[in-house]
Amino acid sequence: MATIAPSRRVRRTPFSDGVEAAGVKGYTVYNHMLLPTVFESITADYRHLKDHVQVWDVACERQVELRGPDAARLIQMLTPRDLRKMRVGQCYYVPMVDETGGMLNDPVVVKLAEDRYWISIADSDLLFWVKAIALGFRLDVLVDEPDVSPLAIQGPKADALMVRLFGDAVRDVKFFHFGWFDFQGRSLTIARSGYSKQGGYEIYVEGGDIGMPLWNALFAAGEDLQVRAGCPNMIERIEGGLLSYGNDMTRNNTPHECGLGKFCNTNTAIGCIGRDALLRVAKEGPVQQIRAIAIEGDIPACDRAWPLLAGGKKVGQITSAAASPDFGANVAIGMVRMTHWDAGTRLEVETPAGLRPATVQDKFWI
């Protein structure tokens, strides 16, 4: 495997010094920023995540901040999810689409005030889209990337660790809600959320200067909890069916194809730019959709889309795959045509190492 070349363009994070001191072994680039992918090994990191608590440098989940009288109008233009009932203190997972209903990003929206939102983005320069929409539609709103870097605390002992730093009140934060908590005299937005199924929090660290002090405080407080540096774990996120923008879905896909139809209120989300296109999809249903797929045999790293075949004919593709220790199978995420998406359907996967038998699952491994 080739090493990653150093350059300013691939931005370091406020936590990079901590990540490197913890012995990061693999990186990827996400929103022009370093994102750790492995510390001890993917399977050792996986085991530890499920048993203990990890601190993740997910600063690459950059924020697009909307501020001003038209902020609410603009955010509804970006997504088919009806945001009218969203309250301050809530986080919403929202597919964001272009005028054809193609996915541009699948961020979490954080409502900070009636006229102020953060869009916590997946890997695409959504800022460019949002800024140009605000400009083209002459909206009264400021759009920018603030100095906010999320740090995730994930794993079954996440509550135990967080209470030590932020007090018992942090336990009361409900799933996909947030509260404000003090750290060294600064108020931090802390949400119960994160890119794993093990539970935990995301701290929106405002101001890079307190990145390492917070990192160090978490490790000092959690030594007996076996806290470790971690990162989104490929195996765990596939088991849990957590999609990855750029991997499992792209601009070519509608939210319905991605199984995100439940976040599309195309009848009421008036103002959404992609609404007309998606209304059509909502009526007729998608012709292909994301499915959990189990693959048999040895598989290589999934660094490209692998064709899914039925009788030699392409009926879909695998976009994420990994061997799961807990489920004793290769767990995978694929996009499958409706003719072959029923649970139990037997298919073949064309991996670079050869054909492998595969079976469509009725659900992810959760």
Added chain:
Amino acid sequence: MATIAPSRRVRRTPFSDGVEAAGVKGYTVYNHMLLPTVFESITADYRHLKDHVQVWDVACERQVELRGPDAARLIQMLTPRDLRKMRVGQCYYVPMVDETGGMLNDPVVVKLAEDRYWISIADSDLLFWVKAIALGFRLDVLVDEPDVSPLAIQGPKADALMVRLFGDAVRDVKFFHFGWFDFQGRSLTIARSGYSKQGGYEIYVEGGDIGMPLWNALFAAGEDLQVRAGCPNMIERIEGGLLSYGNDMTRNNTPHECGLGKFCNTNTAIGCIGRDALLRVAKEGPVQQIRAIAIEGDIPACDRAWPLLAGGKKVGQITSAAASPDFGANVAIGMVRMTHWDAGTRLEVETPAGLRPATVQDKFWI
């Protein structure tokens, strides 16, 4: 140095198989795609580039295609460079700016027809900006990313190699112009351009399926020319003052700060979205600007901005730096405040390895 993690999100290119067979040792991620950074070593690659000819996988220079009656109007909205006299067959280097004059990208525009352009982009999702501008301003234009992957042929023997595949006519292509040439029955757009000062071509490979056939044909034809797989070389591009978006300039900078004022025709580029903001800058001049900087002593890899100090006070920053074998100095690119940007000004650079003396140069090493 950590390895780069495999995932579909970090896209392979039509030439990745060739790049890997050639023993690529380092990668970066550029426009969500793999970009090789080193083969033998940065200095050995540098020597070879200056003496022979290299084939570069720069597929990551993705194209944003504009097609339709409003294509010309749209492209002028994106840049302060006056494009009215641009002819079919020409390539223009054009800063692209937002409504505040901040740089969004510094691509090369290729004019394929009066109503059809490719924008060959640096590392940002310019597609999102352009699509939203087209939508917001209700323009009659299609905007998309076509299946076009540039392959660069760079070095003093580039002409010799290209003639063998495309005939003598390829020599007649003038700098920043292009022609159409046949390869295996397909017409390819070939420009005299590239991200080095050693001369050469960029082949816009339309259709990923002919990527490896073309790659292989080039290596077969150029064996006695010592053709090798290469990539943009950090030392050579700093010597030549070739800026890198994300490294030497960001959305925070105007073109004037980047020394690109000559590409800003703010008096005539009517329609440019950032014109009003840049008119102001053009009148008063920027307060900081890109400079060539020589740094003394040993320096580490430049993976973050290094502060430039004068008497302990910050007066700028270094964003790219490397030891140059040919010039016996550390060559660097920095942004310096006007109070300290005169050639010969002595400064200090705060590198992670300590303070280093530095001198502002009157020009790059060309």
